[in-house]
Amino acid sequence: MINAKIFATVGAQMGFDRMIRAVDAWASENPHIQVFAQIGNGEYEPTAMEWTRLLEPPEFRARVESASAIVGHAGMGTIITALQHAKPVLIMPRRGDLQETRNDHQIATAERFGVKAGVSVAMDEHRLPEALDSILKRDAPDRLSNEASAELIDTVRRFIRDGESPAGPSHDVVPAKD
Numbered sequence: 733m734i735n736a737k738i739f740a741t742v743g744a745q746m747g748f749d750r751m752i753r754a755v756d757a758w759a760s761e762n763p764h765i766q767v768f769a770q771i772g773n774g775e776y777e778p779t780a781m782e783w784t785r786l787l788e789p790p791e792f793r794a795r796v797e798s799a800s801a802i803v804g805h806a807g808m809g810t811i812i813t814a815l816q817h818a819k820p821v822l823i824m825p826r827r828g829d830l831q832e833t834r835n836d837h838q839i840a841t842a843e844r845f846g847v848k849a850g851v852s853v854a855m856d857e858h859r860l861p862e863a864l865d866s867i868l869k870r871d872a873p874d875r876l877s878n879e880a881s882a883e884l885i886d887t888v889r890r891f892i893r894d895g896e897s898p899a900g901p902s903h904d905v906v907p908a909k910d
Contacts, residue, residue: 739799740769747774754857806838822852
């Protein structure tokens, strides 16, 4: 893809050196593709791509808007932002056993969203280069709306009116015994 731009982000809460190292290695082998990373407070400093530790919200939004694809941790903010801007997104989950996060919720997020159009998953840094090679070949996903679907609104209305969820009637709450 000519004039391709990849924006890699680790979110605003913590670094993710394992992912940034892998993206940087890929960038060194693909100098014809512009890669910019927001790396957080990680220890690794990239050598083959431009980077900054943190971006202010307006600059972050501008980076997303100008990107051909987004690469990030499997955080909901990253996924939703990419899809709201109709950008293909490649996610790599942080792992609890590597002390990259408190538990493996990002693995569950990656498994759940990896089947959604526009979302690709690399479960580890060894799979990231191949996924990066293919992300720029993907069509842009449909733009995720900022508004709730009519189906969700109808479900919430039924729940408020009838006290029933789609799974069936709600159960009474039993107070704890003293």
